[in-house]
Amino acid sequence: MSRAATVFVVDDDDALRESLVLMLESRGFQVQAFASGQAFLQGTTADAAGCLVLDMRMPEMSGLELQEAMLRHGYQLPILFLSAFADIPSTVHAIKGGAVDFLEKPVEMDVLIQHIRQALAADRQRRRQRRAEQQIRSRYEQLTPRQRDVMGLATKGLSNKEIAEALGISSRTVENHRALLMERMEADNLAVLCQMAALCRGEGDRAT
Amino acid sequence: MYDDETHEPLRVLSKPELTRRLDALIAELGDSPAADAQRQLLLDLQAHQIELEMQGRELREAQTGLEVSRDHYARLFDLAPVGFVVLGRRGLIRDINLSGARMLGRPRAELVDKPFAARLQAGDKTRFLRHVDGILAGDPSVPCNDTLVVRGIDNADDGDYRTLRLLSVARRGDQGTECLSAMIDVTGEARAKAKEQRSERLRQAVLDALPAQIAVIGSDGRILAVNSAWRHFAERNAAPAEVRDGLGLDYLAACRQAKGKDAVDARLIADGIDAVLAGRTAQFVHEYPCHSPGREHWFAVTVAPLRDAADGAVVVHTDISEQKRAERDSRQAREAVAQAARVNAVGILASSLVHELTQPLTAASFFSSTAAAMMAVGKTEPAELSRVLDGVDAQIMRATTIIRRLRDFLRRREMEMKTVEIDRVVGEALGLLHWFATDHGVDIKLAQPAPGLTVQVDPIQLEQVLINLICNSIVAIDNAHEQHREVAVAIDARRDQIEVTVSDSGPGLPAESPDHLFNIFSSRRDAHLGMGLAISRDIVEAHGGKLWAEREPDEGAVFHFTLPLAAEGASA
Numbered sequence: 001m002s003r004a005a006t007v008f009v010v011d012d013d014d015a016l017r018e019s020l021v022l023m024l025e026s027r028g029f030q031v032q033a034f035a036s037g038q039a040f041l042q043g044t045t046a047d048a049a050g051c052l053v054l055d056m057r058m059p060e061m062s063g064l065e066l067q068e069a070m071l072r073h074g075y076q077l078p079i080l081f082l083s084a085f086a087d088i089p090s091t092v093h094a095i096k097g098g099a100v101d102f103l104e105k106p107v108e109m110d111v112l113i114q115h116i117r118q119a120l121a122a123d124r125q126r127r128r129q130r131r132a133e134q135q136i137r138s139r140y141e142q143l144t145p146r147q148r149d150v151m152g153l154a155t156k157g158l159s160n161k162e163i164a165e166a167l168g169i170s171s172r173t174v175e176n177h178r179a180l181l182m183e184r185m186e187a188d189n190l191a192v193l194c195q196m197a198a199l200c201r202g203e204g205d206r207a208t
Numbered sequence: 209m210y211d212d213e214t215h216e217p218l219r220v221l222s223k224p225e226l227t228r229r230l231d232a233l234i235a236e237l238g239d240s241p242a243a244d245a246q247r248q249l250l251l252d253l254q255a256h257q258i259e260l261e262m263q264g265r266e267l268r269e270a271q272t273g274l275e276v277s278r279d280h281y282a283r284l285f286d287l288a289p290v291g292f293v294v295l296g297r298r299g300l301i302r303d304i305n306l307s308g309a310r311m312l313g314r315p316r317a318e319l320v321d322k323p324f325a326a327r328l329q330a331g332d333k334t335r336f337l338r339h340v341d342g343i344l345a346g347d348p349s350v351p352c353n354d355t356l357v358v359r360g361i362d363n364a365d366d367g368d369y370r371t372l373r374l375l376s377v378a379r380r381g382d383q384g385t386e387c388l389s390a391m392i393d394v395t396g397e398a399r400a401k402a403k404e405q406r407s408e409r410l411r412q413a414v415l416d417a418l419p420a421q422i423a424v425i426g427s428d429g430r431i432l433a434v435n436s437a438w439r440h441f442a443e444r445n446a447a448p449a450e451v452r453d454g455l456g457l458d459y460l461a462a463c464r465q466a467k468g469k470d471a472v473d474a475r476l477i478a479d480g481i482d483a484v485l486a487g488r489t490a491q492f493v494h495e496y497p498c499h500s501p502g503r504e505h506w507f508a509v510t511v512a513p514l515r516d517a518a519d520g521a522v523v524v525h526t527d528i529s530e531q532k533r534a535e536r537d538s539r540q541a542r543e544a545v546a547q548a549a550r551v552n553a554v555g556i557l558a559s560s561l562v563h564e565l566t567q568p569l570t571a572a573s574f575f576s577s578t579a580a581a582m583m584a585v586g587k588t589e590p591a592e593l594s595r596v597l598d599g600v601d602a603q604i605m606r607a608t609t610i611i612r613r614l615r616d617f618l619r620r621r622e623m624e625m626k627t628v629e630i631d632r633v634v635g636e637a638l639g640l641l642h643w644f645a646t647d648h649g650v651d652i653k654l655a656q657p658a659p660g661l662t663v664q665v666d667p668i669q670l671e672q673v674l675i676n677l678i679c680n681s682i683v684a685i686d687n688a689h690e691q692h693r694e695v696a697v698a699i700d701a702r703r704d705q706i707e708v709t710v711s712d713s714g715p716g717l718p719a720e721s722p723d724h725l726f727n728i729f730s731s732r733r734d735a736h737l738g739m740g741l742a743i744s745r746d747i748v749e750a751h752g753g754k755l756w757a758e759r760e761p762d763e764g765a766v767f768h769f770t771l772p773l774a775a776e777g778a779s780a
Binding site: 013015016018019020022023025026027059084105106107109 | 568
């Protein structure tokens with residue numbers, strides 16, 4: 001873990017912000033607080049780790065507006081919305097935007113802490129996943145073009161013989177490529193390799 | 209020569225000729241010799257004859273003069289504007305002049321030797337006879353020079369009555385003692401007096417017929433007259449006799465000396481009467497309570513000068529209890545409607561208010577949770593802990609303020625006028641509206657704060673007017689999805705009043721007459737707005753101000769209302 005997970009707090013209400021920071025710090029969380037959406041965007045980067053506790057109603061930039069801005073800037077922080085009233089349109093809008101959670105004020109302390117922990121765990125999980133994916137992709141990058149071809153056809157369910165025919169090479173050569181690429185990709189079996197291929201294809205698609 | 213002359217009768221000669229002849233005779237008598245006695249006797253006789261003629265002439269002239277003079281005085285007697293009558297025993301008329309006869313309405317000839325009393329009204333005859341007999345008998349109890357008003361002498365001409373005054377003296381005449389009376393016609397005077405008495409009675413009757421309690425007081429503050437309502441009221445209240453009848457009572461002093469619960473009002477009334485009597489004010493009006501056990505009463509006293517303040521003043525106490533009760537009923541009805549409107553307004557603001565209330569409660573729970581967590585891990589430095597607990601305290605105070613503000617706003621209550629700073633009231637209203645505006649993305653700008661400016665108002669009702677106007681603006685801006693979202697509140701001090709302006713960047717009022725907006729029975733879709741405006745206008749007018757919508761403002765809707773400034777020097 002290169003960076004400590006931080007609970008970010010954005011609330012324009014000084015007392016609420018200060019008390020929330022104190023409360024979270026007293027429970028051992030690392031907290032960083034901002035009085036407005038703009039201050040948050042200026043004070044953080046898109047790869048921030050942790051979660052964001054965000055007040056729905058604020059002057060200038062509302063919680064939902066900040067969420068949109070974060071998506072635009074590539075933030076992937078899970079957001080825990082706080083609002084006085086869970087009015088339906090806001091909720092629907094927030095969920096479409098990928099919010100992970102939604103709590104009503106006044107919130108029970110244990111519930112809030114539990115949800116923050118869940119958000120942090122999800123973020124941790126997400127980042128671990130992402131790191132694994134990045135490793136798979138970098139391994140994929142290191143394959144030769146022939147190995148990538150074999151991997152592509154093999155994960156489509158073609159037999160070695162069929163691959164050999166398709167590529168105009170001998171079955172024996174296909175087997176050699178296959179064994180080598182399984183080793184390089186650190187895939188134990190074909191099923192795992194298939195998952196990896198899907199990930200790398202997706203990445204490839206996005207790149208185009 | 210002598211012989212010639214003797215043939216002429218003496219009586220045809222002129223007076224100078226007679227004198228000349230007499231002188232000639234005396235000269236001739238002196239010249240004639242003493243021995244001629246016969247001649248001298250003749251001359252003497254002739255001279256004597258001339259002298260007799262001259263004396264006779266003088267006597268005749270004197271008689272003529274006397275006759276002229278007598279006639280002159282007789283005419284004076286008859287035609288004098290004063291009537292003269294000479295009365296004998298039992299009031300028999302011995303003589304009367306023409307003026308007197310005219311006063312009695314009969315020719316003189318019909319009156320002489322007739323009883324004077326025959327011409328009198330029955331009721332006055334005895335009094336007349338006693339007067340005449342008293343004069344004739346020299347009765348000391350009847351003054352010789354007596355003044356007696358004899359009413360009711362029948363006048364044949366117009367059948368009306370005359371009033372005569374007799375001034376009588378006794379005198380000795382050729383038929384013994386008689387009574388000479390001068391008669392003066394005082395009919396006009398008597399009629400004027402009777403008229404005055406009638407008008408006085410009429411005035412009193414009118415005063416008595418009026419339901420208000422009325423007293424007329426002189427310039428010295430003493431009571432000149434009261435009406436029966438005044439007396440009845442005094443009787444009902446078991447007032448001392450001198451107050452009940454009132455006449456001569458120094459009302460001003462009585463007011464000044466009043467004791468007990470009425471003393472303050474009584475003193476105010478005394479000052480008012482003073483001001484009217486001194487001509488400092490044209491009229492004084494004061495309302496005061498006068499509750500009897502079991503029933504509430506109010507009176508209004510009005511003091512107005514008589515024709516001129518120096519003549520005194522009229523003090524009128526009017527029972528205005530019915531009016532007061534009606535006013536109270538209508539005020540209570542208005543208050544009930546205003547109360548309902550406040551509840552309605554809070555309903556509109558509810559979600560914003562819940563949010564506002566949630567903030568401090570949430571913060572407080574965070575602070576206290578922090579304290580608990582600190583204790584759990586043994587972090588118990590007093591300075592640290594008290595900082596956190598101060599946070600709890602401050603947030604609970606914040607919540608309390610919101611609840612207090614809301615409770616004040618919603619409390620069912622009677623209109624209560626206070627001297628308050630206008631900024632404070634505006635601050636309270638904006639406090640309740642803050643989150644509502646934020647939620648709707650509308651800025652509220654207090655354009656011109658007016659520090660220290662005080663008004664005499666019911667603060668809650670004024671707050672209600674502001675909330676209503678601003679709330680309407682916010683909703684209008686939001687419904688119209690305006691880009692520019694702002695409500696401005698401005699306060700301007702005028703000479704004796706303030707003007708509050710609430711303007712917004714909304715779509716403006718409908719084109720129809722702005723007055724239609726204030727119609728509580730408007731069937732428009734936004735009738736609740738009309739209801740709120742009608743109540744707001746009602747409230748402002750109950751404060752002595754006006755509320756109106758500006759016609760065709762440059763932007764949005766603009767409402768103005770005025771309130772009278774509190775009296776100088778008063779403060780909350």
